[in-house]
Amino acid sequence: MMKTAIFGHRGYPAQFPENSLAGFSYALDHHVDGLEFDVQLTKDQIPVIMHDETLDRTSTGTGLLKNYTLAELRQFHLDRGEVIPTLTEFLTLVGQCDVQLNLEFKTNKVRYPGIERIVLATLRNFSLARPVIFSSFRLASLRACQLLAPDASYCWLTDHPVVNAAAFVANEHLSGLHLSHYQHAPVTERIWTVDDPQVACDLFERPVAGIFTDDFMNMMRLRDRLLL
Numbered sequence: 256m257m258k259t260a261i262f263g264h265r266g267y268p269a270q271f272p273e274n275s276l277a278g279f280s281y282a283l284d285h286h287v288d289g290l291e292f293d294v295q296l297t298k299d300q301i302p303v304i305m306h307d308e309t310l311d312r313t314s315t316g317t318g319l320l321k322n323y324t325l326a327e328l329r330q331f332h333l334d335r336g337e338v339i340p341t342l343t344e345f346l347t348l349v350g351q352c353d354v355q356l357n358l359e360f361k362t363n364k365v366r367y368p369g370i371e372r373i374v375l376a377t378l379r380n381f382s383l384a385r386p387v388i389f390s391s392f393r394l395a396s397l398r399a400c401q402l403l404a405p406d407a408s409y410c411w412l413t414d415h416p417v418v419n420a421a422a423f424v425a426n427e428h429l430s431g432l433h434l435s436h437y438q439h440a441p442v443t444e445r446i447w448t449v450d451d452p453q454v455a456c457d458l459f460e461r462p463v464a465g466i467f468t469d470d471f472m473n474m475m476r477l478r479d480r481l482l483l
């Protein structure tokens with residue numbers, strides 16, 4: 256059976272605040288295959304890692320993230336005293352770890368003009384063990400990034416079936432699709448968010464290239480038992 260890669264979706268939110276350095280650090284220490292994380296820009300154009308466009312659900316702040324400078328954001332905290340990490344802090348933590356990173360441009364609601372160039376410039380300061388996979392629900396973000404880094408790996412995120420998936424992937428110069436449901440398309444597929452063990456087992460057997468899960472420890476145990 257092909258070994259399906261297991262990605263910590265926003266780190267390890269089953270046990271730590273989502274998209275926090277504490278969760279990412281635990282996942283790296285426990286040899287997670289991959290980490291998925293969401294990138295947005297502060298008012299002073301610093302790339303930071305947070306899922307929602309607003310601060311309210313996961314932090315002590317309120318309103319849109321884009322309206323705060325990094326210094327202002329640092330007044331707020333996530334659960335357990337964590338703060339919203341910058342992309343630089345996260346990449347420093349990752350260092351040379353053998354982990355597959357999936358950077359999601361969170362540009363489907365707030366556009367963040369120039370985010371692709373800023374993210375690529377930040378990434379150039381690091382020498383990661385593996386090239387990053389870029390994803391976004393916003394195809395225009397992937398296209399903008401492709402102009403700057405044509406050889407990088409790009410996956411479009413969608414929760415709808417993709418018609419003629421192979422042709423679509425080829426035409427858009429993608430390396431695959433990140434889908435909310437398995438599609439049995441002749442392309443690289445990674446599926447989010449898989450927390451049900453039965454669904455995971457079905458996907459391990461199909462197989463798919465990867466799954467995104469809120470509980471990577473549970474899913475890695477499950478997969479590795481099946482592979483024995």
Ligand code: G3P
Pocket residue numbers: 264291293306359390412433447467
């Ligand atoms: O990349 C998979 C998944 O993270 C996409 O949805 O809303 O959790 O960013 P979301």
Ligand code: MG
Pocket residue numbers: 291292293359
């Ligand atoms: Mg995401």
